[in-house]
Amino acid sequence: MSHPAPAGPVLEVNGVSVRFGALIAVNQVSLSVARGQIVAIIGPNGAGKTTLLNAVSGFYHPYEGRIAFEGKDRTRLQPPDVAALGIARTFQNVALFKGMSVLDNIMTGRLLKMRGSFLLEALYWGPAKRQELEHRAFVERIIDFLEIQAIRKTPAGRLPYGLQKRVELARALAAEPKLLLLDEPMAGMNVEEKEDMCRFILDVNHEFGTTIALIEHDMGVVMDISDRVVVLDYGRKIADGPPAEVRKDQAVRDAYLGVAHE
Amino acid sequence: MSDLLYMVLVAPFKDMAGAPAFLVEVLIGGVFAGLMYSLVALGFVLIYKASGVFNFAQGVMVLFAALTLVGLLERGAPVVVALALTVAVMVGLAYAIERVVLRPLVNQPQIILFMATIGLNFFLEGFGEMAWGANVKKLDIGIPDRSFIVRGVQINELELTAAVTAAVLVTLLALFFQTTRIGRALRAVADDHEAALSIGIPLKTIWVVVWSVAGVVAIVAGLMWGAKSGVQFSLSLIALKALPVLILGGFESVPGAIVGGLIIGVGEKLGEVYWGPLVGGAIENWFAYVLALAFLLVRPQGLFGEKIIERV
Numbered sequence: 001m002s003h004p005a006p007a008g009p010v011l012e013v014n015g016v017s018v019r020f021g022a023l024i025a026v027n028q029v030s031l032s033v034a035r036g037q038i039v040a041i042i043g044p045n046g047a048g049k050t051t052l053l054n055a056v057s058g059f060y061h062p063y064e065g066r067i068a069f070e071g072k073d074r075t076r077l078q079p080p081d082v083a084a085l086g087i088a089r090t091f092q093n094v095a096l097f098k099g100m101s102v103l104d105n106i107m108t109g110r111l112l113k114m115r116g117s118f119l120l121e122a123l124y125w126g127p128a129k130r131q132e133l134e135h136r137a138f139v140e141r142i143i144d145f146l147e148i149q150a151i152r153k154t155p156a157g158r159l160p161y162g163l164q165k166r167v168e169l170a171r172a173l174a175a176e177p178k179l180l181l182l183d184e185p186m187a188g189m190n191v192e193e194k195e196d197m198c199r200f201i202l203d204v205n206h207e208f209g210t211t212i213a214l215i216e217h218d219m220g221v222v223m224d225i226s227d228r229v230v231v232l233d234y235g236r237k238i239a240d241g242p243p244a245e246v247r248k249d250q251a252v253r254d255a256y257l258g259v260a261h262e
Numbered sequence: 263m264s265d266l267l268y269m270v271l272v273a274p275f276k277d278m279a280g281a282p283a284f285l286v287e288v289l290i291g292g293v294f295a296g297l298m299y300s301l302v303a304l305g306f307v308l309i310y311k312a313s314g315v316f317n318f319a320q321g322v323m324v325l326f327a328a329l330t331l332v333g334l335l336e337r338g339a340p341v342v343v344a345l346a347l348t349v350a351v352m353v354g355l356a357y358a359i360e361r362v363v364l365r366p367l368v369n370q371p372q373i374i375l376f377m378a379t380i381g382l383n384f385f386l387e388g389f390g391e392m393a394w395g396a397n398v399k400k401l402d403i404g405i406p407d408r409s410f411i412v413r414g415v416q417i418n419e420l421e422l423t424a425a426v427t428a429a430v431l432v433t434l435l436a437l438f439f440q441t442t443r444i445g446r447a448l449r450a451v452a453d454d455h456e457a458a459l460s461i462g463i464p465l466k467t468i469w470v471v472v473w474s475v476a477g478v479v480a481i482v483a484g485l486m487w488g489a490k491s492g493v494q495f496s497l498s499l500i501a502l503k504a505l506p507v508l509i510l511g512g513f514e515s516v517p518g519a520i521v522g523g524l525i526i527g528v529g530e531k532l533g534e535v536y537w538g539p540l541v542g543g544a545i546e547n548w549f550a551y552v553l554a555l556a557f558l559l560v561r562p563q564g565l566f567g568e569k570i571i572e573r574v
Contacts, residue, residue: 057460083462095457097450108450112462114443175461 008071010035010179010211011056016065018048018055025051027235028065033179038205038212040222040243043232044255049215050092052232053181056213057089058082069179084112088177090168092184092215098157102167105156106142109174110135139174145207146170146200162193166200173204180204182214186221194218198225219256223247231255274536286415288535289528294421296527297428301483302504303511303519304432305476308439311452311514312472313364315375319383321501323477326390327352328484328493332401333394345481352477353470360469368455368465387498396495401488424486431482435475436516444471452514506554512564521565526550 009032018026026048033039041049054060056067058079066075069085077085088109097105114131143149146166151159156167165185172180185201186194202225204210216222222229223243231239231246233255239246246252278285302324309317317323330351334344363378409418439445451458451468459465487497507526511518530549538545557564 059456059459078464079459080462080464083460089460091456091460095454095460097453097457099453100449104446104449108446108458108463109461111443111447111450171461 009033010070011213012068012071013052013056014066014068016052016055016062016067018051018060018062024235026055026062026232029232029235029237030065031230031237031240033211033213035211036205036209037227038201038214038225039228039230040226041213041215041230041232042217042219042222046234047232047255048235049232050183051235053089053183053213053215056082057087057181083175086175086178087181088172088175088179089181090165090172090183090185092187094161094164094168096156096164096168096171099155101153102148102156102159102170103139103143103152105167106139106170106174107135109171110139112175142170142173145203146173162189165189165197169197169200169204173208173210176208177210180210180212182212184215184217186216186218194221201225269540270537277536283413283415288531290415290417290421292528292531293524294425294527295531296524297425297432298483298486298500298523299503299507299527300432300520300523301428301479301486302500303507303523304435304516305479305483306504306508307511307514307516307519308435308472308476308479311439311516312448312468313375314372314452315364315379316372316513317382317476318376318379319386320476320480320504321498322383322386322390323352323355323480324484324487324500325493325495325498326355326386326484327477327481328401328488328497329390329394329399331481331485332399332488332493335401336399348481349478352481353474356470356473356477359473360466364469365466387495391495398492398494399488401485401493420489424489427482428486431479432520435479436520439516444468448472503550506550508564509554510557510564512566515564515566518564518566526553529553 011033013029013031015028015030016026017024017028029048029052031039031041041052043049051060055062058077058081061076066073068074069082069087074082074085097108100108114135143152146169148163148166148170151163151167156164159167169182169185172182182201186197189197198221201212201214205212214226226243228241229239229243229246230237231249231252233251238251238255239249241249302320305320305323306317309315309320327348331344331348334347335341339347359382363382364375367375367378408420409416411417439448447458447463447468450461450463451465455465483500484493484497487500491497503526504523507519507522509522510525511520511522526549530546533545533549534543
């Protein structure tokens with residue numbers, strides 16, 4: 001990244017609440033993600049993790065609180081505008097373009113980076129051709145990086161679940177995001193696939209310096225790879241800190257092991 | 263028995279060989295009709311690709327475009343001005359449809375969107391006739407409806423102009439949607455709305471673009487059909503002829519719409535002229551549907567359709 005990065009946290013969530021009718025899915029949650037960090041958001045089912053992520057990426061809008069990206073308020077943006085700011089994401093249930101090849105899927109991640117005349121593009125001529133080739137080269141680097149060369153031409157819908165998740169990560173990376181949001185990147189994977197995914201997440205963080213916020217169920221994984229852990233329960237934040245501290249926290253243990261809620 | 267086989271399998275081809283100039287005329291007529299079907303089918307394909315919506319109102323959009331054009335011409339607007347205004351009206355319509363019909367229904371099941379287009383169909387039909395009147399209108403765009411003869415083949419000037427216009431338009435659209443980044447964005451939107459949004463594709467813009475293009479296609483179709491047979495309510499029924507074209511070509515394929523249209527146009531004209539007398543005529547009326555039915559049984563995704571991939 002050549003341009004100087006502004007100081008301060010990449011993402012700041014301040015007192016955000018999201019509700020659906022009478023249900024308050026996220027209740028006055030605040031958290032901040034510092035540049036270059038991997039922050040994990042964990043919590044039992046229904047804790048509001050995905051809702052929070054959807055609020056950050058513009059799919060939901062909080063009814064109170066504010067969300068700032070690189071110091072600028074962007075509480076009310078729509079998903080495409082959020083993507084244009086440099087926030088890429090993956091989905092819990094894998095949202096790939098199933099009929100398109102893996103390569104085309106990843107190329108769609110470059111759409112925001114493409115410019116120029118439609119006429120030239122239609123003729124595949126001059127600058128348009130050069131541009132297409134440049135983007136293609138970048139995408140090939142990501143394909144190498146995530147070790148999916150063998151399936152480049154396969155329609156995404158035919159791949160096994162673990163690989164689909166990897167392709168989705170590749171598409172998100174193709175946008176060269178400043179902030180990467182991963183919704184349960186390891187859900188439904190076997191141990192080996194989980195290890196691979198952990199390695200990729202750490203590599204992305206180290207090599208590209210990408211800031212990452214991820215949701216994960218698997219406590220072991222979370223403790224291994226994250227710099228900070230935020231714990232949600234029933235829509236509220238109950239803990240926030242380095243993994244070692246959070247692990248010892250009594251409220252977290254109660255939430256996970258089960259304690260009667262009054 | 264052998265007489266019957268002779269009449270079905272041999273005699274028609276002997277007729278064709280016996281009068282080649284006439285055969286060429288029939289083929290030209292078929293290609294003309296086929297390109298017109300392709301134009302209408304293209305309107306369906308574009309919208310279906312971008313939003314997964316089967317736009318029941320496409321036929322009425324053709325009627326509405328033609329009515330608007332005729333209405334403006336009747337009020338004394340020059341052809342160029344009337345055309346430009348009609349394009350503006352169709353783009354405005356696309357905006358309105360996105361805002362009033364599609365946006366509130368984002369993430370609803372496709373059947374809901376389909377029902378919405380049925381509503382749109384009735385609205386446009388009523389609104390068009392209210393604004394411009396329901397009587398049959400003559401559309402005169404200054405191309406004479408006369409014929410000239412090349413090497414013994416009679417060619418109608420109006421049909422030729424229409425065919426060339428349609429061919430150019432169809433080629434441009436195919437290029438645009440197959441190779442530009444809008445084309446890629448379009449395919450992405452067709453596949454998964456949420457994912458498309460998350461990678462920065464503005465759904466609303468894509469929809470407005472696609473409905474506008476479908477509107478412009480409707481203008482050209484309305485113009486050509488209208489010039490040939492007058493602007494009246496039955497114009498909206500050519501949408502019914504586009505359905506077999508879609509089944510033949512595949513719902514999400516631009517080349518499919520073109521090839522499907524040509525096959526049906528040429529097929530029904532040949533059938534009518536050479537095999538029609540055997541069954542007392544009117545083959546033209548049902549040929550397309552029978553062919554579509556056969557295709558549904560053998561190749562339901564159409565000639566160019568994408569095979570539906572589903573992991574089980």
